Amino acid sequence: MYSNILLTHKIVVTLFLLQYLIKFVLLVANKKEALAKYTKATRIAEMIISVAFLVTGIWMLVNWAPISTLIMIKLVCVFVSIPVAIIGFKKGSKPLAALALVLIFASYGLAEVNKKKKAGGKVDTSTSADPITTGKLVYQNSCINCHGADGKLGGSGAKDLSVTVLTIDQQREIIRNGKSAMPGNKDITDEQVRAVILYVGTFRH
Numbered sequence: 754m755y756s757n758i759l760l761t762h763k764i765v766v767t768l769f770l771l772q773y774l775i776k777f778v779l780l781v782a783n784k785k786e787a788l789a790k791y792t793k794a795t796r797i798a799e800m801i802i803s804v805a806f807l808v809t810g811i812w813m814l815v816n817w818a819p820i821s822t823l824i825m826i827k828l829v830c831v832f833v834s835i836p837v838a839i840i841g842f843k844k845g846s847k848p849l850a851a852l853a854l855v856l857i858f859a860s861y862g863l864a865e866v867n868k869k870k871k872a873g874g875k876v877d878t879s880t881s882a883d884p885i886t887t888g889k890l891v892y893q894n895s896c897i898n899c900h901g902a903d904g905k906l907g908g909s910g911a912k913d914l915s916v917t918v919l920t921i922d923q924q925r926e927i928i929r930n931g932k933s934a935m936p937g938n939k940d941i942t943d944e945q946v947r948a949v950i951l952y953v954g955t956f957r958h
């Protein structure tokens with residue numbers, strides 16, 4: 754689920770940037786007619802792309818993103834760039850369109866910086882690019898003995914994870930601090946806790 758959404762988000766973001774770049778080039782080259790034609794021809798596609806961009810972005814934010822300063826800056830860039838872009842293109846203002854372009858690419862660049870920073874960090878499961886992979890590793894290390902590969906084992910009276918109705922916060926609390934026969938996990942990072950919750954979510958059907 755997460756990997757699919759991440760992939761969709763990446764494709765959509767790339768299309769979004771491409772679309773923006775084409776329009777910007779037309780604007781700067783003073784091809785007003787071509788720009789108007791292009792804008793009209795791609796209006797529906799652009800709407801779909803924008804909605805998919807926001808929906809996948811928000812989904813990941815709610816379900817995963819560790820809210821860091823970098824992500825906050827990225828969000829601000831994206832949300833400021835959208836009205837700036839709309840006004841910029843409507844008025845045919847090159848400076849505004851350029852500003853929007855800078856903002857959009859800045860937020861894209863920040864995502865890459867974030868990834869590099871993580872990749873340069875210490876090598877443990879939390880540096881894996883894909884949280885599902887990280888979550889699976891954590892699960893295999895610390896959870897599988899009681900909960901089983903599909904979450905249903907129920908060893909030591911463990912609950913069936915494929916039918917849990919607990920929220921992410923409630924799960925985090927139990928994973929961190931334990932509950933009755935389940936031991937707490939104090940030695941894993943917040944990121945690993947989030948990853949394992951995400952992985953446990955894949956048991957649901």
Ligand code: HEC
Pocket residue numbers: 891892895896897898899900908909910911912913914916917918919924927928932933934935936938949950953
């Ligand atoms: C020693 C066995 C054991 C291990 C290891 C273990 N659990 Fe549990 N788990 C339990 C038991 C027992 C419960 C039921 C606790 C209760 O509600 O009384 C439980 C409950 C849970 C619940 C709450 C489910 C619900 O619907 O109430 C979650 C979520 C959970 N475990 C996740 C994990 C994760 C993730 C790991 C690995 C980081 C893990 N567990 C490792 C035994 C274990």
